[in-house]
Amino acid sequence: MAAALNDTSKDVGLSFAGFFGLSVGFHVATFLVLGMFPVDGPPREPADLIELSVVEQPAEPEPAPPPEPEVPEPEPEVVKPPPKPVERAPKPPKQPPVADKTPPAAAEETIADFTGTTLTGQGGWASAVGNGAAMDSPIGSPTGVVTGRNRSGVAGGVVGGTGVRVVAEGDLSRRVQLPPAEVLNAALERHYPKAARAQGIEGVTRIRLRVFASGKLQVLGTLSETYPGFAESCKVAMRDMIFTPGLDQNGQPVATDIPFTCRFNVQ
Numbered sequence: 632m633a634a635a636l637n638d639t640s641k642d643v644g645l646s647f648a649g650f651f652g653l654s655v656g657f658h659v660a661t662f663l664v665l666g667m668f669p670v671d672g673p674p675r676e677p678a679d680l681i682e683l684s685v686v687e688q689p690a691e692p693e694p695a696p697p698p699e700p701e702v703p704e705p706e707p708e709v710v711k712p713p714p715k716p717v718e719r720a721p722k723p724p725k726q727p728p729v730a731d732k733t734p735p736a737a738a739e740e741t742i743a744d745f746t747g748t749t750l751t752g753q754g755g756w757a758s759a760v761g762n763g764a765a766m767d768s769p770i771g772s773p774t775g776v777v778t779g780r781n782r783s784g785v786a787g788g789v790v791g792g793t794g795v796r797v798v799a800e801g802d803l804s805r806r807v808q809l810p811p812a813e814v815l816n817a818a819l820e821r822h823y824p825k826a827a828r829a830q831g832i833e834g835v836t837r838i839r840l841r842v843f844a845s846g847k848l849q850v851l852g853t854l855s856e857t858y859p860g861f862a863e864s865c866k867v868a869m870r871d872m873i874f875t876p877g878l879d880q881n882g883q884p885v886a887t888d889i890p891f892t893c894r895f896n897v898q
Contacts, residue, residue: 795844798877798885800877800887800889804878804880807875807877808874808875810872810873814872818869819865819895822865823864824863824864827858833894833895836853836857836864836893838851838852838853838893839891840889841887842874843876844876844885844886846873861895864893869893
């Protein structure tokens with residue numbers, strides 16, 4: 632029974648395969664035959680043309696840089712005017728020490744005392760008439776020297792000197808007296824240096840004077856000055872002045888050397 636079923640299946644399978652092959656062959660033959668004869672159909676209309684256009688996209692703009700921070704404008708610098716030049720008086724040169732060019736005073740002379748002595752023409756001598764008192768007084772000044780000519784002189788003078796007796800200020804019994812201030816100021820005003828006055832320059836100068844026993848003056852030299860010309864003007868202003876001389880220990884007018892200051896002020 633089983634063998635009979637198997638045989639039947641083989642027959643059915645062979646019949647189906649033959650039928651399928653026959654069908655495929657028929658369709659292929661039909662296709663070939665139809666391809667040999669053109670078939671005229673209605674003309675086909677051309678399809679609408681599609682125009683394509685390329686639109687360039689604009690480039691994206693670069694991002695703008697961030698704004699710079701605002702820097703405040705610097706305030707204008709205040710320009711200070713330059714200081715006005717100060718005119719300073721030139722420094723005067725150092726003055727050399729004042730040299731006294733006046734001749735020295737004469738030495739004090741020894742004077743022989745012939746009081747009470749009788750002199751004869753034969754060159755002899757006679758003793759003084761005695762009066763009962765001891766005669767022990769010195770003959771002449773103990774500090775003097777024999778000069779043979781001058782009888783006037785001072786202690787410490789020079790033999791043959793022709794100068795005057797000059798007493799230091801410290802040895803005076805009364806110092807030199809100056810003229811009134813208005814007289815001195817008027818003299819200095821008259822002789823104010825023109826160049827210094829034009830520039831408004833004031834100054835001070837010191838000179839050395841010799842005040843004689845008569846009150847007249849002699850300029851010995853310049854001690855200092857703050858501006859050129861003041862010392863010379865001071866000397867000229869003092870030429871015609873009369874001072875009251877100093878007195879020695881005996882109350883006699885004597886010559887004295889003194890420093891003197893002149894002040895020049897613009898009025």
